[in-house]
Amino acid sequence: MKNRVKNLFQRFVLTFAMVAALIAVSIPTPVAAAGSLTMSTSYPGITVSAGDTVSFDLDFDNETGSGTDCALSVTSIPTGWTGYFSGSSKEISNVYVKTGEQDALATYALQVPDDAAKGSYKVVLKAAGSGASSSVTLNLTVNDEETGLSSLTTDYAEQEGASGTAFTFTTTIQNNTADAQSYSLTSQAADGWTVAITPSGESTQVASIDVDAKGTQALTITITPPSGVTAGDYTIPISAISASDKLSTDLKVTITGTYGMTVATPSGTLSFDATANKKKAVTLDVTNSGNIDLTNVNLTASAPDDWTVEFSESTIDTLAAGQTKEVTMNVTPSENSLSGDYEVDVTAKNDASSQTAAFRVTVKTATSWGIVGVVLIAAVIGCLVLVFRKFGRH
């Protein structure tokens, strides 16, 4: 009996030991155990546009127990797509992964081609270390953003200024097509207006310009209105036409009204000679140099005392913008005026505008008294001759 019990006990212990041993064998430390390497990225599925460049940060988890040198490769990529691995700002082909987790150890930059069609694409990356490897699959969805929506845009497309101002616009051509385009630039301006188109920062006027695919080109457009332009709003359409694009924008210019007048002589000289107490005719040009018609322009003169200044037309009823009116001024210096220069100011004035021209009048002595003097000398000599005749020659 005693033996049976002993045997039973032995069998129990043995069984227990076996079970314990089995348990010990069947519940080892985590099953992944022997050398697992994981490469992952936080957002493996993203939506992109054609032509985009996207980058993925690659995280590594090395559980093999020792650091390993992994070769990085792309196992699957759609045709036309390109990409490369980088780390520490350099292109790389291998990465050394220490034990443990390491985030963003390497980066994969992916260039989506310009002509990528809408749809889903897969890119598979692989990291192969010694005895362990891992893959990550990137799911890319190319959205339906259309190519070819190029544009012509202008900052401050509406400008205002007085006549005589040159207006400068900055216009940008955006080529959204997948190809470089050559745009021919045209403008439709009224007669007398000049439109100069230059690439920004340059001085050469261009009639056409090349813009890279997906590129932009800034243009400086200078619009000069004609000198006699009347006040008002003007629209200057600008168009850029290429083989596949027809772009246009409207530039708006508002010319504000200016009043202006000039008083001068046809030759431009503001001086003339005159003789004391003798009428002298001088032709004046009164010009409306503004862009608004002038009415009731009065001509007045400020002359030295006792001088008379008359105008053939002392009031001009209407002087259209840009028009010139010829007026004759009759100046009669005073009888007592001295020889030499005097100032006569002629003013053209209406409610809105006024302009003065200062004339320098050189008064000359009439030579008639000089002749009297000559006659007097002749008379004196004549008398002397008479005296000679009467008393001489004894």
Place this chain on the structure above:
Amino acid sequence: MSGFTALYRKELTDHFSGVRVFLIFCLMFIVTAMSLNGAIGNLSDAIADSKEYVFLKLFTTSGDSIYSFTTFLGFFGPIIGIALGFDAVNNEKSQGTLIRIASQPIYRDAIINAKFLAGCTVIFVLTFVLGGFETGVGIIKTGLRPGPEEFGRIFIYLLFSAVYCCVWLAMSVFFSVICKHAATAAISGISIWLFLTMFMSLAAQGIANAIFPLTGWGAYYNQYKNYSLQIGLNRISPYYLYSEAVSIIMDPSSRSVGLVTESQYSGAVVSYLSIGQSVLLIWPHLVAMFAIAVVLFAIAYVCFMKQEIRA
């Protein structure tokens, strides 16, 4: 013109070989040099206002303690004229040479004509030599270059100065005809010169004030008339005429002789007259000066022709 040329040559020879003309030349050269020196010293002040016609300023600028060239010529010009003519006729008479000349087969008026014209020649030579001397030394010492207009003005000025001297020559020839003694003729000439040069302005002022008093109730209204009369009386004096004319011809910026009213100046712009305009302004002066010389000589001529010539 029988005998005139011979007499004229002889008179010129007498003048240029005599001590009198030599002394006059020496005196005038010294005076010119001194006045030019004074003018150069004060030139920078004189041209402070206007930088044009600087060369003319050499003639009109006075030194610190010396008169200008134009002032000197105005003063000494009459002395030259009187010195050249005061003994023209009476000296010949008192030495008894006149009757000898008169007895030659020549026209009698050739004597006085030759004497007067020889004197005129000396005056013209002297004036232009002095003017040329002043201009030449002025160019060398200052480095200024006179323009054509300045040359023209200087030429007219010298011409006018010579005629002015000739007036006094004609007057002193007249006195030499009517005065028996040379000393009397000289004193008469000098006293008239002194009166017209120094005291005429005082006399004119006195007369004008007597006719148009500047005191009392009418003073304000009389001012213009008083001044006009004063100028009119002053202009009897060749010295005053000469000074007025010189101030116009040598200063292109002066625009009027005599009185200028406020209204004449309204609107006037500072400017220079052209030489033609300046000459026109003083044309009456030139004519009057020439006429005075001719008339004075005519009187002397008539007096001489009416005199009897005896031993």
